[in-house]
Amino acid sequence: MSGPPNPIENAYWVIVPAAGSGKRMGADKPKQYLPLAGTPLIAHTLDNILQWPGLAGIVVAIAADDQEFEALTAAQDPRVHRVTGGAERADSVLAALDYLSQLADPETSVLVHDAARPLVSRSDIQSLLNASAIALLAQPASDTIKQSRCSNGKTLVNQTLPRQQIWLAQTPQKAPLQLLRRALQRGLEQCPESITDEASALELAGHAPELVSACRSNFKITHPADLMLAEALLQHRQALEQIQSGTES
Numbered sequence: 001m002s003g004p005p006n007p008i009e010n011a012y013w014v015i016v017p018a019a020g021s022g023k024r025m026g027a028d029k030p031k032q033y034l035p036l037a038g039t040p041l042i043a044h045t046l047d048n049i050l051q052w053p054g055l056a057g058i059v060v061a062i063a064a065d066d067q068e069f070e071a072l073t074a075a076q077d078p079r080v081h082r083v084t085g086g087a088e089r090a091d092s093v094l095a096a097l098d099y100l101s102q103l104a105d106p107e108t109s110v111l112v113h114d115a116a117r118p119l120v121s122r123s124d125i126q127s128l129l130n131a132s133a134i135a136l137l138a139q140p141a142s143d144t145i146k147q148s149r150c151s152n153g154k155t156l157v158n159q160t161l162p163r164q165q166i167w168l169a170q171t172p173q174k175a176p177l178q179l180l181r182r183a184l185q186r187g188l189e190q191c192p193e194s195i196t197d198e199a200s201a202l203e204l205a206g207h208a209p210e211l212v213s214a215c216r217s218n219f220k221i222t223h224p225a226d227l228m229l230a231e232a233l234l235q236h237r238q239a240l241e242q243i244q245s246g247t248e249s
């Protein structure tokens, strides 16, 4: 007779790259520490991940000069480990994979999730966990896609591309630990500029990651307006939860 699934068998690790400087945000501190509804952005992301079912632990890659991580409540959780990140996102992820390879089995499933995506939904995480061993959340393109060209200092439409096969990559992106580590190592040696996510390294190594359709609310906080949108969505979500649990004041 088969009983409920063993949570140990389902255990996976999450890597959170959080060593960026947030240049496009243009703030006076890295964007992961900017307040979102009164709490640092990264705190929302980590508190969310700590509630995912079957989680074994989190490795957060932080900048060498980070002064703020230790003050987070999540930093005190024994499941949260930290490593020093690198110059590019892929270097930060690789540093975390190097650390994790000393703790976990080579076949362990790893989900890499940007610190800058605090609003990923639990149902999208469940869909990703149920998908192929190599998979990523992504959003199918919903607008008409234009390819551009420059002419006399202006940006003009070159052509309209068919959108049926266009997806916008999100995170988490999932793969077995050692396979992802090797793919990133090789990708960074061969063409570092094209490794903007885990899937691109895995594609270069000959894999075809599964695209798992995810909500638009899992956007990456990149520009100042994204913070305001995330705050509005969070408030809406909290109000909805209060109504659903009957605790509305």
Ligand SMILES: Nc1ccn([C@@H]2O[C@H](COP(=O)(O)OP(=O)(O)OP(=O)(O)O)[C@@H](O)[C@H]2O)c(=O)n1
Pocket: 016, 017, 018, 019, 020, 021, 022, 023, 024, 025, 031, 032, 061, 085, 086, 087, 088, 089, 090, 092, 093, 114, 115, 116, 117, 220, 221, 222
């Ligand atoms: N050297 C880097 C660069 C980025 N990241 C992390 O990767 C995630 C996604 O990257 P992005 O949104 O591009 O962040 P930044 O590099 O900080 O932003 P920008 O490109 O605007 O400077 C973020 O959580 C960021 O902290 C990282 O860990 N190490």
Ligand SMILES: C[C@](O)(CO)[C@H](O)COP(=O)(O)O
Pocket: 089, 114, 168, 169, 170, 171, 196, 197, 198, 220
């Ligand atoms: C991994 C990623 O979030 C997928 O969209 C993205 O590639 C990372 O940041 P970028 O610098 O904006 O490409």
